[in-house]
Amino acid sequence: MKDLQFFLRLFKPYSGWLAGGILLALLTALAAIALLTLSGWFISASAIAGLIAIDGNTLAFNFMLPAAQIRALAITRTLGRYGERVVTHEATFRVLAGIRSWFFQQLIPLVPGRLSAMRSGDLLSRMTADIDALDALYLRLLAPAAVAAVGIIFVSIFLAFYAPAVSLVNALMLVIASVWTPWIFNRLGRGGAEEIVILAANFRIRQLDLIQGLADLIANRAYGRFSGFLGQFSDLMINVQRQNNRLSAVSSAFTLLLSQLTLLIALVLAALAFNEGQLSGPDAALVVFCVIAAFELVMPLPQAMQMLGKTQKAARRIRQVSEMPPAVAKPDRPLTLPTRYDLQLDGVSFSYSEQQGRVLDNISLAIPQGGKIAIVGPSGSGKTSLLQLIMRYYDPEQGSVLMAGQNIAQFDADEMISCFGVLSQRSQLFAATIKENLLLAKPDATAAELNAAVKAAGLENFIAYLPEGLETWVGESGVKVSGGEARRIALARLYLKNAPILILDEPTEGLDSDTERDVFKALADFASDKTVIMVTHRGAGLGLVDVVYRMGQGCLVLINN
Numbered sequence: 001m002k003d004l005q006f007f008l009r010l011f012k013p014y015s016g017w018l019a020g021g022i023l024l025a026l027l028t029a030l031a032a033i034a035l036l037t038l039s040g041w042f043i044s045a046s047a048i049a050g051l052i053a054i055d056g057n058t059l060a061f062n063f064m065l066p067a068a069q070i071r072a073l074a075i076t077r078t079l080g081r082y083g084e085r086v087v088t089h090e091a092t093f094r095v096l097a098g099i100r101s102w103f104f105q106q107l108i109p110l111v112p113g114r115l116s117a118m119r120s121g122d123l124l125s126r127m128t129a130d131i132d133a134l135d136a137l138y139l140r141l142l143a144p145a146a147v148a149a150v151g152i153i154f155v156s157i158f159l160a161f162y163a164p165a166v167s168l169v170n171a172l173m174l175v176i177a178s179v180w181t182p183w184i185f186n187r188l189g190r191g192g193a194e195e196i197v198i199l200a201a202n203f204r205i206r207q208l209d210l211i212q213g214l215a216d217l218i219a220n221r222a223y224g225r226f227s228g229f230l231g232q233f234s235d236l237m238i239n240v241q242r243q244n245n246r247l248s249a250v251s252s253a254f255t256l257l258l259s260q261l262t263l264l265i266a267l268v269l270a271a272l273a274f275n276e277g278q279l280s281g282p283d284a285a286l287v288v289f290c291v292i293a294a295f296e297l298v299m300p301l302p303q304a305m306q307m308l309g310k311t312q313k314a315a316r317r318i319r320q321v322s323e324m325p326p327a328v329a330k331p332d333r334p335l336t337l338p339t340r341y342d343l344q345l346d347g348v349s350f351s352y353s354e355q356q357g358r359v360l361d362n363i364s365l366a367i368p369q370g371g372k373i374a375i376v377g378p379s380g381s382g383k384t385s386l387l388q389l390i391m392r393y394y395d396p397e398q399g400s401v402l403m404a405g406q407n408i409a410q411f412d413a414d415e416m417i418s419c420f421g422v423l424s425q426r427s428q429l430f431a432a433t434i435k436e437n438l439l440l441a442k443p444d445a446t447a448a449e450l451n452a453a454v455k456a457a458g459l460e461n462f463i464a465y466l467p468e469g470l471e472t473w474v475g476e477s478g479v480k481v482s483g484g485e486a487r488r489i490a491l492a493r494l495y496l497k498n499a500p501i502l503i504l505d506e507p508t509e510g511l512d513s514d515t516e517r518d519v520f521k522a523l524a525d526f527a528s529d530k531t532v533i534m535v536t537h538r539g540a541g542l543g544l545v546d547v548v549y550r551m552g553q554g555c556l557v558l559i560n561n
């Protein structure tokens with residue numbers, strides 16, 4: 001329940017909408033009960049009045065007033081139901097949108113240090129399916145429970161005026177149906193409901209893996225094996241879902257049984273009261289119809305409670321991510337960023353985990369502002385890890401990284417990232433236009449600045465050739481542009497950001513030698529007054545730098561000055 005309470009706090013800004021939805025639901029439920037109750041009374045009273053008239057007695061029955069009341073109640077119920085659906089769903093969508101953007105905010109300090117350890121399919125599940133599952137908290141649980149609680153009080157008071165015994169029995173049965181039954185079905189269904197969340201998340205992880213690796217699976221003719229695996233997974237999910245559905249059916253049947261039992265007792269008690277002259281015939285019908293209608297208040301609760309485990313599990317999964325400690329701590333009083341950008345590493349050692357051993361071992365290095373270095377070395381030797389420490393994605397285990405003589409841990413990490421322009425082999429292009437991808441680096445860039453960046457990155461001819469120019473859609477992750485074009489778009493972004501320190505991590509990996517030469521030429525012009533730290537496997541870019549180091553087994557050795 002703690003997890004749900006945590007999320008209820010996030011519901012607060014929408015309390016107006018939420019309360020409005022509950023009030024409308026209550027109005028609708030009461031109108032529906034009153035409609036059936038009054039109709040029962042009206043039909044009986046009309047029949048009796050008719051019989052009296054047939055006997056030749058004078059008819060003194062007012063048909064008009066109850067008929068008008070019934071019409072008013074029917075209209076209230078219809079409009080109320082419409083309004084309730086609109087308001088409760090609007091409230092839910094607002095709450096979910098709020099939680100989604102709150103969750104996104106929680107991810108920012110976790111990038112990339114913590115999130116790199118999570119699988120993207122799992123994170124996607126938490127961001128989408130798990131947050132969606134929270135809709136049940138208000139729609140299926142809070143709102144119906146509030147309506148049931150108030151409704152039961154209204155109905156019991158109303159019935160007590162006519163038949164106190166019926167009111168008592170009815171109240172007791174309604175409490176059993178709204179508290180005890182949901183509690184039992186919550187206990188019975190919790191395991192299955194939680195299992196559904198886990199299975200669905202794992203299913204999504206597998207599906208994402210399959211879709212991302214589809215080309216390789218087809219090339220290796222391994223598609224059949226993996227799709228068979230998905231089939232088995234689906235069967236497993238269907239089985240768990242089937243058990244849940246069976247339990248739902250039992251809970252509905254049980255509540256229906258309770259309602260029929262209550263009706264039977266109410267019928268007997270009303271008949272006895274009629275016999276003893278305590279209730280008129282129409283009033284006895286009124287009491288019985290009221291009992292029938294009142295059970296509508298509690299019908300949805302057992303099923304909602306049975307699936308509460310799903311909502312709880314989803315809430316726990318979202319909370320787990322939001323409570324992960326960031327890889328780097330925020331200083332209490334961050335220093336203002338320096339105006340010089342001399343970098344220094346003093347005896348820096350680092351490991352990703354205790355089990356894994358050291359990736360960087362006692363590295364010391366000075367890069368004055370405007371200095372240009374390259375780091376070469378075998379794959380897995382720790383080159384990228386070193387770059388990540390310089391940008392403070394992680395803190396060193398020992399030693400420190402300094403900028404202008406200050407430990408970078410004393411700066412606000414968000415602010416500090418503005419000092420770095422990054423170009424790597426994996427520069428992400430978003431499913432948007434070229435222009436939107438460029439504006440990411442400088443949202444207020446003018447047309448002249450955009451054109452200058454395009455020209456400097458050697459994209460001019462490519463853009464001129466496109467019918468839609470800068471407004472061309474690059475597709476999901478930039479699939480509609482070639483690797484070289486994508487790298488140039490990333491390069492243009494680097495120009496627009498115009499940061500004083502350039503971090504180049506294999507910037508030309510995967511490009512042909514002509515494109516590589518062009519990219520390095522463009523970089524050489526742009527980087528003349530900037531600090532450059534480049535990681536490369538290839539010799540072509542070494543002309544850009546003054547000093548070359550070799551990284552091997554976590555240690556850095558100067559090989560060329």
Ligand SMILES: Nc1ncnc2c1ncn2[C@@H]1O[C@H](COP(=O)(O)OP(=O)(O)OP(=O)(O)O)[C@@H](O)[C@H]1O
Nearest residue numbers: 116117352359377378379380381382383384385386
């Ligand atoms: N997020 C991570 N969590 C755990 N281990 C990691 C992580 N990132 C890298 N490593 C490990 O740290 C070591 C150094 O990796 P790093 O990426 O820094 O090497 P690299 O020299 O840049 O390699 P490459 O040239 O192939 O890009 C490797 O053994 C790698 O498996």
